[in-house]
Amino acid sequence: MERIRIGAGVGFYGDSFLPALEIIRQGAADFVCFEDLAELTLAILQKDRSRNPQSGYTKDLLPMLEAGLPDALRNHIRIIANAGGLNPQAAGQAVRGLAKKLGLALKVAVVSGDNILDRLPSFLPFSHMETGESLPEQVRERALFANVYLGAWPIVQALQQGADVVITGRVADPSLFLAPLVYGFGWDWDDWDRLALGTVVGHLLECSSQVTGGNHGGHWDAVAGLDQIGFPIADVTQDDQVIITKLPHSGGKISADTVREQLLYEIHDPTAYITPDVVVNVSGAHLEDLGNDRVKVSGIKGGERPARYKALLGYEDGYMGQGMLGYSWPDALKKAQATEKIMRNQMARLNLPVEEIRAEYLGYNSLHGPLASAQCQDDLNEVYLRLAVRTPDRRAAEQISRLMVPLALGGPPTASGLIGVDRVRGLTGLWPSLVERHAVDQLVTVSVEEVTS
Amino acid sequence: MRIQEVAYARSSDKGDHVDISVFAYTEESYQKLSQMLTAERVRQFFEPMGIGAVECYPVPNLLALKFVVKNALDGGGARSIRADNQGKTWSGALLRLAQEQWGG
Numbered sequence: 385m386e387r388i389r390i391g392a393g394v395g396f397y398g399d400s401f402l403p404a405l406e407i408i409r410q411g412a413a414d415f416v417c418f419e420d421l422a423e424l425t426l427a428i429l430q431k432d433r434s435r436n437p438q439s440g441y442t443k444d445l446l447p448m449l450e451a452g453l454p455d456a457l458r459n460h461i462r463i464i465a466n467a468g469g470l471n472p473q474a475a476g477q478a479v480r481g482l483a484k485k486l487g488l489a490l491k492v493a494v495v496s497g498d499n500i501l502d503r504l505p506s507f508l509p510f511s512h513m514e515t516g517e518s519l520p521e522q523v524r525e526r527a528l529f530a531n532v533y534l535g536a537w538p539i540v541q542a543l544q545q546g547a548d549v550v551i552t553g554r555v556a557d558p559s560l561f562l563a564p565l566v567y568g569f570g571w572d573w574d575d576w577d578r579l580a581l582g583t584v585v586g587h588l589l590e591c592s593s594q595v596t597g598g599n600h601g602g603h604w605d606a607v608a609g610l611d612q613i614g615f616p617i618a619d620v621t622q623d624d625q626v627i628i629t630k631l632p633h634s635g636g637k638i639s640a641d642t643v644r645e646q647l648l649y650e651i652h653d654p655t656a657y658i659t660p661d662v663v664v665n666v667s668g669a670h671l672e673d674l675g676n677d678r679v680k681v682s683g684i685k686g687g688e689r690p691a692r693y694k695a696l697l698g699y700e701d702g703y704m705g706q707g708m709l710g711y712s713w714p715d716a717l718k719k720a721q722a723t724e725k726i727m728r729n730q731m732a733r734l735n736l737p738v739e740e741i742r743a744e745y746l747g748y749n750s751l752h753g754p755l756a757s758a759q760c761q762d763d764l765n766e767v768y769l770r771l772a773v774r775t776p777d778r779r780a781a782e783q784i785s786r787l788m789v790p791l792a793l794g795g796p797p798t799a800s801g802l803i804g805v806d807r808v809r810g811l812t813g814l815w816p817s818l819v820e821r822h823a824v825d826q827l828v829t830v831s832v833e834e835v836t837s
Numbered sequence: 838m839r840i841q842e843v844a845y846a847r848s849s850d851k852g853d854h855v856d857i858s859v860f861a862y863t864e865e866s867y868q869k870l871s872q873m874l875t876a877e878r879v880r881q882f883f884e885p886m887g888i889g890a891v892e893c894y895p896v897p898n899l900l901a902l903k904f905v906v907k908n909a910l911d912g913g914g915a916r917s918i919r920a921d922n923q924g925k926t927w928s929g930a931l932l933r934l935a936q937e938q939w940g941g
C-alpha cells in the first residue's frame with residue numbers, strides 16, 4: 385500500500401463510538417482501531433465473566449459492530465479491537481453470530497494467549513517490575529486477572545490471513561494501530577525508526593478525543609464543537625509522512641498544542657517510551673501545524689524492543705464504602721467537617737475494621753486535597769462531604785452510607801442532597817511484572833474464521 | 838505573572854505513579870519554567886499528597902517538562918479511594934505552585 389489511513393475507534397471502555405461510526409460511514413479510513421482496555425477495565429470484565437462464563441468482553445463491541453460493520457465492509461475498512469478483554473474467543477463467536485444475523489460475509493480473527501492467569505505457576509516468581517519482590521502467595525490467591533501486553537505481530541498475522549475484523553485481548557494500546565502499518569507497508573520487525581513512528585501514530589490515536597481538543601489544558605475554552613467532537617485520523621504514506629487530522633466539520637481541534645499534549649501523555653521517559661514492539665524516543669519530535677486541523681509528525685526515533693513483555697496482575701484488595709452529604713451557607717465547610725467528626729466517632733464506637741478513612745469536601749478540596757487553597761473556605765456557598773473508607777470487610781463498607789443517612793436529621797443544619805450512598809466498590813491492587821517473550825509467544829494463537837452470508 | 842498564562846499541563850496515572858507534562862507557550866517561558874520547576878521543587882510541592890521520588894525529563898524540542906511522581910496513588914487508581922484516583926487534576930495543582938512561586 386502507498387498510503388494508509390487509520391481512524392480511532394474508542395479511547396476507553398465507555399467512550400462514545402459515534403465519531404468512529406462517522407469515520408466508517410464516510411469511508412475516511414482503511415483501518416479503525418478500538419482501544420478498550422485500561423488497567424481497571426480487566427477487573428470490571430473479570431466480574432462480568434465470574435457471573436457469566438460467556439461474557440468478559442466489552443459490552444459495546446456488538447452494538448458498535450451492528451451499527452458499523454455494513455458500512456465498514458462496503459468501504460473496505462478493517463476493524464481491530466482489543467475489546468475481547470478476558471474472553472476474546474467468546475467475543476469472536478458473538479461477532480460471527482452478529483455477522484450471520486446481519487447477512488454479512490467476512491473473516492473474523494481472534495487473537496488470544498495474553499491471559500496467563502491459569503498458567504501463573506509457570507511464570508513464577510512473577511517478580512514485581514519495580515521492587516523485584518516475588519509475588520506473595522496471599523496476592524496470588526486473590527488474583528482477578530493476569531494478562532500480558534502483547535505487541536502488534538499477532539494482529540499483523542490476522543490481517544495477512546485476510547481478517548476483516550480482528551478481536552484481541554490485552555494487546556498494548558499503540559500496537560493495535562502499529563499493526564496495520566507493519567502489515568500494509570511491509571515494515572521489518574527490526575526497522576526501529578519506522579516501528580517507533582507507527583507506535584507514535586498509535587499513541588496519538590489511542591485516547592481518541594484527547595488529541596482532537598478534548599481534555600485540552602491549554603486554551604480549552606477556545607476549542608469549539610465539543611458537543612460533536614471528531615476522533616483522530618492518521619494519514620500515513622509509504623515514505624513515512626504522518627499527518628494527524630480529523631473529519632472536516634467535526635468538532636474539536638487539532639493543533640501542535642493538542643498533539644504535543646497527547647504525545648507526552650503517560651509515557652514517562654520521553655527518550656525511552658517502552659512498548660512490546662519498540663522503545664520509542666519522542667524527544668526529537670517535530671510537529672508542523674499545517675492548519676485546518678492537520679499536524680505533521682516527524683523526528684521519531686526507535687530502539688530495539690525490550691527482551692521481556694510487561695504483564696499485569698490485578699487482585700482483590702478490599703472494598704471502598706462511601707457516602708456524600710451536602711451543606712449550604714452559612715458555615716458550609718464547618719458543618720461538613722463536623723459531620724466528618726461524627727462519622728469518625730461512630731465508626732470507632734462500632735469498631736469497624738477500616739484501614740483508611742478519607743474525608744473530602746466537594747467544592748473545596750476533593751480533587752487537590754491538602755494542596756487546595758484555603759483562601760475561600762469561610763464563605764463557600766455550599767460544600768459536600770464525601771467520606772470514603774477502605775476496608776477488607778464488605779459489610780463494613782456498606783455501613784458507611786447507613787451511618788451517614790440519619791445525619792440528614794441528626795447532624796448539623798442545612799444538610800441536603802444525600803447522594804452517592806450504598807455504592808460499595810471492590811478495590812483492585814495491581815502487580816506489574818516482566819515475563820519472557822518466547823514463553824508468551826508460544827501461547828499466542830491467531831485463528832481466522834470465515835462467515836458466509 | 839500567572840503560570841497558566843504561559844503554560845498548560847496534563848496529568849494521569851500509570852500504575853501507582855502520576856505522570857505530569859507541562860507545556861510552555863514560548864521559548865522564553867520554557868527557559869524560566871525549566872529553571873524553576875526542578876524535580877526537587879515538584880517533590881516538595883506534592884509531598885503533602887503522600888508520594889515517593891520525582892523524576893524530571895525536560896523535552897526542549899516540545900517546550901515541555903515531564904514529571905513522573907512515583908508511588909503517588911495509594912497503590913494505583915484501581916486501589917485508591919480518592920475522588921481523583923488517577924491524578925487527573927495534579928496538572929492543575931502544579932500550575933498553581935508556580936503561580937505562587939513567581940509572585941503576583
